[in-house]
Amino acid sequence: MRWEQLFADLEGQLAEQEAAAEQGDEASRARAEHGRVRLADRLRGSAGQDVSLSSRGAGELAGRLVDVGVDWVLLVDHQRREVLVALGAVSAVSGLTTATAVTDAAGVVDRALDLRRAARALARDRAALHCLLVDGAVLAGTVDRVGADFLEVAEHPIDQPRRRGAVTGVRAVPLDAIVALRTSEPAAG
Template sequence: MRWDRLFEDLQDQFASEWEAERAALDTEAERLRLTRLPLRARLAALAHPAGPEIAVEVGEDVVRGRLTAVGEDWAGLAGDAVGILRLDAVRAVTLEHADLLRSARAEPARPATLAERMGFGFVLRDLARRRVGVVVHGIGGGALSGTIDRAAADHLDLAVHDAGSPRRAGEVTGFRVIPFTAVTWVRMDAGP
């Protein structure tokens, strides 16, 4: 009778130690997974039109809204303003705790969508093609309004004019060549 009890105690002790070791391994595996999780993936987990409201500190600005798309090096945000944020200019993202945890969950592997493969320059070239008025916000907190004439590999040409006015020769007050690295985010002009 005592032997049975001894073996039961040993078996229970072994089971407890096994569970503790397995929990430690699971915790370490989760830590390792998180070390490989880029900001882009966390934002992509939150990107959909009915997604959560977030606040993004980008350069000197705080932009509020919902993430609509996440590309290779940019994120689209719709809220008070519609804009394109450069991911490497993001300083912080403020969101609810549940959304924070949801963004850190493991996502099943899937092929990248077309939007996820598009770079910042690709999106700016589309705005140039559409002749959309924009406000380009810079690293130092300044902003220039105008129309993107061209977006090259690592910079854009901006025809500077008043926000809300169309790009007409008489309205253009100057031209700027702006490196992408000097841009924090680009807001689409709401127009008049």
């Protein structure tokens, strides 16, 4: 009888140790998996939700999260303007859901759509916009061209189309200095 009780106790202890080790492995795997999640993936999981982004130079930028690129976030603010936010200028995010997008969900095309290419689309559209900078400055005008690491803004009154007579100057802005590009007109739809 004593041997049976001793073996039963040993079996119970072994089962407890195995269960504890398994839980530790699961926790370790979960931590490792969380460690691979990028902010863009975390944001992508909240697409369609209202979020607020704290940023250097521009403060709080809030609105409905429309899209997330490799280094940018697209919001539609409460005035229905599109706000393309440089992810590198974001210091905190609130309003996220518990969902996280799959890390590998971004395809080759999505990974190629960086801030530079998004800014080129704005240049093609000739959209009048505000360029919010990390030093707090705001430029008003139209993106004329986009280089490898900068863009040029033709400054003009935001309520006037970009015409030679309206342009007061052209500024080259390093992409690293951009917090956001915000359209002056409400988004269509």
